[in-house]
Amino acid sequence: MFKKLIDNSAAKSPWLFHINAGSCNGCDIELVALLTPRYDVERLGFKLAGTPRHADIVVVTGPVTAQSKDRVLRTIAQVPDPKVIVTLGSCPRSCNVFRGSYSVVGPLDKYVPIDVSIAGCTPKPEAIIDGLALATQILKEKRGAK
Amino acid sequence: MEFLIKIVYILIFPGLLFSTVFGLWLAGIDRKVVARMQKRVGPPVLQPTYDFFKLLGKETIVPSSAARHTFLIAPYVGLVSLVVTALFIPIGGLQAFGGMADMVVILYLITIPSLAIIFGGSASASPFAGVGVSRSMVTIMAYELPLILVLLSVGRAAGGGLVTFSMEQVTLYQQLFGSFLLDWRLIPAALAMLLVIPCEVGAHPFDVGEAETEICEGPLVEYSGAPLAVFKLSHAIKMFIMTALFAALFLGGISTGMVWLDVVIALVICTAVTLVCMTLLHAITARLKVEQVFKFFWTVVSGLALVSLLLVWFVD
Amino acid sequence: MLPFIKEAVTGLFSKPSTEAYPFKPVDAPAGYRGRIVFHADQCISCGMCERVCAGGAISTRSEETEEGTLITRRFFLGSCTFCGHCAAFCVKHAIELSPDYHMVARTEEELVVEGTYLKKKPAKKAEAAACGNAVEGESSVKPREDGLPVNDPAKCVYCTLCAKKCPAGALTVDRKEKTWVLDEDKCVACGTCAGICPKKAIIM
């Protein structure tokens, strides 16, 4: 009865959960900047969720350090389907300048498939909006595929 | 025919369908106006509706250590009891089911949804939920004292020498003698009620129980999918019920002679009350700490309500 | 609290300060370092960019063909810090950081900037290869006894980096003429040129 409504709503109300996997905080700050009046992603329906259970999109920043690996993977696993994993900045995609460090076991795609990567160090907020918009499309696709 | 009208009352207006739609509208307008007050564009007014339907489409994860039945049933019990409560509150003089529940009953009925959240969260076995349960309960303890004082003040004022708990009589009295908001003795009570509403609904700055940044939304931490959607819906309907209660208690005297116009006016009042007591407070305050909430309600808000009770009691 | 109420109410009736970004494109500010643009035709394969890249985003793949070496330079934006070192070090200005910030990708390939060019085989080298007696890595030039630098023309690509970096201004390199001249009076034998040389053509 509501299938269509639900399908349509899937892309309109993406809730984010943000995981810092050893990031330098640059990307984290830019992500939070999206909630400020200037960028205000809430107008597109985005919202930062407090727990992975509520999230649709997981945003990972940082090069996945040895300490954070298990926690990141566990948290990503705890997000209900359909979900989209977005990497923010270069670090989770490739470890960037931290590659080869004894404490870094990334990049993230060694462990889970990445749906969207947003490049930049740090990405410009507009780029993050682009990336999240792409993620919502994927969300809708995943919902349709199910 | 009688039966059909009852069914319409129950399922459409002001029952299930209407309270859902109007609750979501209030939640939407609240979010939109908060954003505008913060100089943002804000989400579309339909955003809570989108959120609701999106959540319906998500997977529902039942944590392996949760008490499964309580976890899954609690949201629905909360929702349904809220909708039932909506039937007992007069909206613009129109009371779907009069003579079944009075003010004190409503005071107790509106704790059922809070209890549903508390027990649901409790059943999820998360320590975050444990902290949330504790905090939610402290907020309930906090607002219950001023709320009963407000109700007693109104009950005394509407009793005309005696006392009453009956919602119909409160409405009737106001239709005869003017709204209570215009009665100077009840202004402090109205103020207290305006502060009780956000606390009961769990809105800023009294949302300590479901603080997302501190305790991962407290009792809701393990909820996902449809049960979470139902909780979010209950939250929206609660806004409707509490504002409608305010309208009935303090602005029940507005009567134009046409029922539909009265209802529309009442709904406009609901929206206005939402904007004043929830949106404005949300926009200008940060979240309080739990002991501050408790202290605030047992001193300032209760004090206001008590002043009203004393005035009503001793001043004619 | 009252000033905040005033603020909120004025906010309600004033224009929101939100940018309408996805619906209205926004240009990056001047000097913004975004997507890398590689002008392959200008590259002389000195490899300087690869060496200065902190993130290890630049890699080179070469393929021998009849006409020469087909060199592909690959910039992986997913590992880039957009520091601009590669562009600054590129003597030929073959690398450029554009103000394009839309670097969003579903796959890794979308984040790669590549350029391929052909490095023709020098005739001399071809002969040496034909003779089969030129041993790789063995320099035909001996270091000078006074400690001043010496250039090995067989290795040098005349990138002029040594001349640029020489603190004393003792080096003159002409790319067109393929000359490398050391002003011995000015040289302080600091070794910067030898250190900086991407081809390790300068010996001390």
Next chain:
Amino acid sequence: MTYEIFKHFPVLAIMCYFLGAFIVTLAGKRRVLRNVVAGAVMLISLSLLLSLVVPVMVNGEIITYWMGNWEPVEGYAIGIAIEVDALSLFFGLLVAIAVALAGFYSFRYITQDDANGPFFTLFLMLSGGVMGIVLSGDLFNIYVMLEVMTFAAVGLTAFRTWNPNAREAAFKYLVVGSIGSTCVLLGTALVYGQCHTLNLAQISAMLPGNMNPTMIFAFAMLFTGFGCKSFMFPFHPIAADAHGAAPSSVSVLISGVFTKTGVYGIIRVSYFLFRTMGLSSMQTMLVFIGCLSMFVCVTMALNQHDFKRLLAFHSISQIGYILTALGLCSAIGIAGGLYHAINHTLFKGLLFLTAGAVLYATGTTYLDKLGGLARKMPQTAALFLVGAFSISGIPPFNGFASKWMIYQATFEKAAETGSIGYALVTVVCVVTSVLTLASFIKVGQSVFFGQLRPEYENVKETPLSMRIPMWIMAALCFLTGLFPDLMIKYLLGPATAAVLNTARYIDAAMGAGYAEATAYFDSYLAEPVLTFAGTWDPVSWLVLFVIIMCAVTLVSLAGKSGRGAVTLTDDAKHATFFGGEEAQYSHVASGDLFWGFKHNLRGYLGFMSRAHSGVTNDYVVWGVCAMAVITAYCFIFM
């Protein structure tokens, strides 16, 4: 008298218990025989009392039975009377139901104890004592039964002799209980000295016009004595010890039934014998004591770390409600108080039985050591929720119906007398109710929800024979809350009328016209009319609830195709969210809860827990002080 046969039922009901107590002893160690005898006794008594409902409650008869046929001669009652009016029967029914359910529960429950031989002897003695008090029409008889009841209760409190707490609790109980017994005895003696009779009816006919200082003192003594038996405010700490240490089925009796005898005694003394409730000073005193009991005990309960101690404090808190309501001396107040009395027996009984089930399954009732049992004992958890909702007054359960009547009674009283104090009593009642809710959320979170402790992985649901009494109690909690109209019509109305119609009681015992002859009673009062300041219709609520629940279910079934799946497995995805850490045992329970509340009231709560020192001497001092204060108050204001 068309009900000749019924005359013998009350005495049979009492004797059944006492006979049963001794026959059970003969059964020795044969468990089945013992259970059969005890069960039969309890059922016989229950059915005897149930059969009295029609004559007494519906037709308004008052059954008088003279032991040995020693009827009054020349207006003097010498023999021992059993007099059953609606009030007595009301309490008698409550006793019989609670005894039967607790008894059936005990069959299985006490098998864990090795020395369970004397259990049923004491249990039935206690029941018989309680039944004797509520059905008796003789003041000294009441005292004797009070002693029988007290000593049986002390024995049962110390039943688990291996438990030092139980021995200590029994000792405290013995000492402080003796104050009460002594007071009652002294009061009885003084009354006898004045009136030369012990028959309740005759005393109530003679006393009201003849109040002299001796009688005021007698009243104060009797009031304090029965107050002690109901564990009202300064006597409450022993209740906590006794209820907490006794086996759960006994706690049901002590909390649900034993305390009611105190309430019954207070009603008899204040409304019948001395007829002092018309005085506003007496009303104030009872309401004040009620409010104090209510609020002090509920805040103490919030601080407890033991399931049963917590319940024990709540018992007194609920007794506070009952006393407050009775102190209002209005029809609706009395009806509300009596309603709350029966509700309290039911829901507190249910809660004690669930506590017993938890103890049976896990071996402890310590809140900090439990958790997550709802997964292992789902039915017990559901039953607990019913009890918790009832006691915290969540509609449509019974606790709400009676509390709602009490709120109205207090508020109407406030309007009648114009005193705002009674309106504040309403406020105290509501706040107590919400604090009650808080403490049961604490129990729910600590015992049944939250994380399951690893050592309880193999806990099993309690056996069926223990669950059946609990389910019956839960059903009664639900039904009595659902039909307040019927309750008022068949139980509360007659009982309230009986409380207010002393003259009928006197006439029934002493012969028609006796009351009028004493010139203190005009005539029979009309049936009391209950006027409500509000409305509450639980059946309609339930119907609406069911309709909307069906609608929601239908809608959700219709939308099933688009909905996400519900998944439950045991993997990392379904593990509890710990901020990313591996799920581990972490349970927010008991003392961790309600920080904001405790922080703000730390002065008061700290004072309270220091005051409840656990030292018997202190409690005796409190009791004696209470006695002195009440006596002084009575002398000043009467």
